[in-house]
Every structure is written in structure tokens, then in C-alpha cells.
Amino acid sequence: MYDYSQFPDNKVMAIDVKSFFASVACLTQLGTPHDPLTTKLAVVSDLSREWSVVLAASPALKKEFPRIKTGSRHGEIPKRKDIHIVESAMSTYIKYSNMVTNVLLDYVAPQDLYAYSVDENFIQLKSYSNYFKMDLTTLAERIQADIRTRTGIPVTIGIGPNPLIAKLCLDLKAKHSPTGIEQWRYEDIPTKLWPLRTLSDMWGIAKKTEAKLHQLGIYSVGALAKYPKKYLIQHFGKVKGEELHLHAWGIDFSRLDERYVPHSTSISESQILMRDYTKIEEIQTILLEQCENLAFRALRTKKFARTIHLTIQYSHSGYGNGFSRQMQLDTETNFTKEIYDACVELFHRHYTGEPVRVIGVSLKNLVSDDERQLDLFEDEAEREKRYRLATVIDQIRQKHGKNSLLRGSSYFQHATARERNGKLGGHKA
Numbered sequence: 001m002y003d004y005s006q007f008p009d010n011k012v013m014a015i016d017v018k019s020f021f022a023s024v025a026c027l028t029q030l031g032t033p034h035d036p037l038t039t040k041l042a043v044v045s046d047l048s049r050e051w052s053v054v055l056a057a058s059p060a061l062k063k064e065f066p067r068i069k070t071g072s073r074h075g076e077i078p079k080r081k082d083i084h085i086v087e088s089a090m091s092t093y094i095k096y097s098n099m100v101t102n103v104l105l106d107y108v109a110p111q112d113l114y115a116y117s118v119d120e121n122f123i124q125l126k127s128y129s130n131y132f133k134m135d136l137t138t139l140a141e142r143i144q145a146d147i148r149t150r151t152g153i154p155v156t157i158g159i160g161p162n163p164l165i166a167k168l169c170l171d172l173k174a175k176h177s178p179t180g181i182e183q184w185r186y187e188d189i190p191t192k193l194w195p196l197r198t199l200s201d202m203w204g205i206a207k208k209t210e211a212k213l214h215q216l217g218i219y220s221v222g223a224l225a226k227y228p229k230k231y232l233i234q235h236f237g238k239v240k241g242e243e244l245h246l247h248a249w250g251i252d253f254s255r256l257d258e259r260y261v262p263h264s265t266s267i268s269e270s271q272i273l274m275r276d277y278t279k280i281e282e283i284q285t286i287l288l289e290q291c292e293n294l295a296f297r298a299l300r301t302k303k304f305a306r307t308i309h310l311t312i313q314y315s316h317s318g319y320g321n322g323f324s325r326q327m328q329l330d331t332e333t334n335f336t337k338e339i340y341d342a343c344v345e346l347f348h349r350h351y352t353g354e355p356v357r358v359i360g361v362s363l364k365n366l367v368s369d370d371e372r373q374l375d376l377f378e379d380e381a382e383r384e385k386r387y388r389l390a391t392v393i394d395q396i397r398q399k400h401g402k403n404s405l406l407r408g409s410s411y412f413q414h415a416t417a418r419e420r421n422g423k424l425g426g427h428k429a
Helices: 020-028 059-064 090-104 136-151 163-172 186-193 207-215 221-226 229-236 238-248 280-300 336-350 380-400
Strands: 012-017 040-044 054-057 083-087 113-117 120-124 155-160 181-183 266-277 303-314 323-333 356-368
Touching: 012 090, 012 136, 012 163, 020 040, 020 054, 020 090, 040 059, 090 113, 090 120, 090 136, 120 163, 136 155, 136 181, 155 163, 163 181, 163 186, 207 229, 207 238, 221 238, 229 238, 266 280, 266 303, 280 303, 280 336, 280 356, 280 380, 303 336, 323 336, 323 356, 336 356
Parallel strands: 040 083, 155 181
Antiparallel strands: 012 120, 012 155, 040 054, 113 120, 266 356, 303 323, 303 356
């Protein structure tokens, strides 16, 4: 149906660290370095809690105990001398992630590298065809060996003409290959992608989308590719329908050097509480801590929020999922009290008294300082005074740590800011 010769070949590599957290832990947290591919190791969020979550398991541990995977519980891991269990160390993981990135930047310019996640990167090599006097598979072997030599970390690499095919090749083939390197071309799509029958294994198809496709009688990527595009558009809308159709044919027009700039920005805070919160004053303490952190983040970027969004999730499905509501402000703000007051109003308006397990706050429709509308009924001198005070507090925290200056409410037993301030990405640094 498509003439692939008309589509670009940007020579993309998708590079993934094998069991990233576990691999780094093998090298840094066991006293002496251990081989990440043979050591049985699990990384958990908190060693002191049997029900804390498993963040990663090494390939050797997963091979012997397939039930131990990301999301399992600390208490499910067998207590054996040959199985190592360590606590997460996010600052170390970020350090090693940056080390991998620095290796890749020896091969491509920054505009040809895209950090997809802490353990996965894309690089685009079309512009370097005359520089590297070798085929892509040989170059991938060189990059793989270079990363292993300089960081000790094993990586797998999928190669394709565009980011989609490179990622599919990585997930479906390279990660299961003895060499850790595989290459797909456009002409491989009918034989290597179309037989895939677990549609949610394909990048970009979630479980709900898979269920809808099953309702249409589509049970393989090949069937999806051959299903009339106009009917996919009818069922999924123009954007999603066309995307499903094109991706089934391996077609992806995105380029790594064309960065997406969102029209609407937001910043958010969300946390899963360690227990059910039922007391109003305890819930409001968590809200205040989140609002203050968001206010300082907005302050640093000189942004002001026009909309406040509050999400509350209850602990038991029998109570319903909770609620998610937002409020448009009369005046843009990045002050803690104004954000908090809006959240409290939303909370009391919609809360029905059930145990709370998840709290999230977002600042949306952000505008810069020069876009902010002045309020004729507000004392701008007083607002400037509060702004200077907030700036000084933020400077102290940046210099001496977030816990150097806290509200008194953060010392309550039910508060979480002091503990969370010592974490990176929600995990221990």
C-alpha cells in the first residue's frame, strides 16, 4: 500500500540500559562491583518496610523468579544469601544516566539526541553517514562496548529508519537478543511487526485502546494495518485513528532535532500517602506542603498560574475514585496562600469524607511576568513585598537545602515534606 522509498531514513538508534536501577546498584551498592547480568538483585523503595515497592529486579533474579518484577513487594522476595536487596539511591542513578548521555554525546550533537527517560535515549545518525565509516550495526556494537567500558552498564540497541521502528525493534527484538542489538528496516514490517498479537506490546497502544481494537475484530498489528483507515478515524478520531494506521505500517514522521514546544504549560505535585488520611486538618497539611512547593517552582521560573487543579483519590474502590476539579482564578498567582486557598475551597466543595490515599495539585495555564494582568483592586506594593520575602526564602532553601526553612505544620507527625525533601523523583536520594 505504501512505497517506503518515499519515506525518510533518519538512521535512528533507541538505546536502553538493561534493568537500569538494578545494573547501577550492582556496580555501586554492594561493596564491590558485581556483574549486572549475573547478580540476583532487587531495588526497593524502603528496606525498612516489607510492603515497600520493588523498583527494579536484575535479569538473573527475574529469570529465576518471574513473579518478582517492578511493582512487586519487598516481602515477596526470597530471603537467600545469593539474593541482594538494596534501597533506591536516585542521585547515583541520575549520575550514571548522565554518564551514558555523555558517552552518546561523543557520537552525536545535542540536537540529535533525545533523552526519552532516565534509562533510555534516542540518537539520530543521518547527518553522520560520511563521518562514521561503518554500517549501523557495527556502530551500535561500538557504542554498546564504549558505554560498558566507561560506565560498566550493559545496554541494548534497536536500530530503525525512524524513532517508532527503532523503539519497536528495541522492545520486541533487541532486548531479547543474545547480542542486545537488532536492526529493522521498512521492508521488515510485514514479517517482524505484523505478526504481533499482543497489541498493547506495541509502542503507543494502551490496554484500553487494545480492548477497543478487539471489539473491531483487530487482534494483530497486521490486521490493524489492513483495517480501513477511514473506519479507524470514525472510531478513534482523526489524530488517533491516523496514528494507529500509520504506526501499524511503521511510518513515523517525527525527527529528534525538531523539538515540540507545548502551547499550554503546567507544573504539578502528586503523592501516594503511606496510610489513609481521614482528618481534615491532616489532609490540609499535605495540601499546604504541596502548594508551597509548587509556588516556589513557579517563582523560580517567573511563572503565574491562572488555573488551580486539585485531584483527590480515595483508598477503596467502593468509595468511588475520588474527584478531580479545577478553578479559574481572578488574578494570576504564584503565592502559596492564594494557591492553597483555592485548593481548600475545591476540597471542601467536593470532598465527601472518604479515606484519602492520593493528593495532587497542578498549576495550569501558566503565564510569564510580562503577561500577568494587574489587578486595580490589589495593593501592588504589598504584593511586591510578599514576592521579595518568597524569593529570600527560596534562596535560603536552594543554598542550605529544602529542610533548612519549614513551616511549623511540617513538623507534625502526619506531615510528609521533611521526608520527601530528602528524595529525588519520590525515592531516596
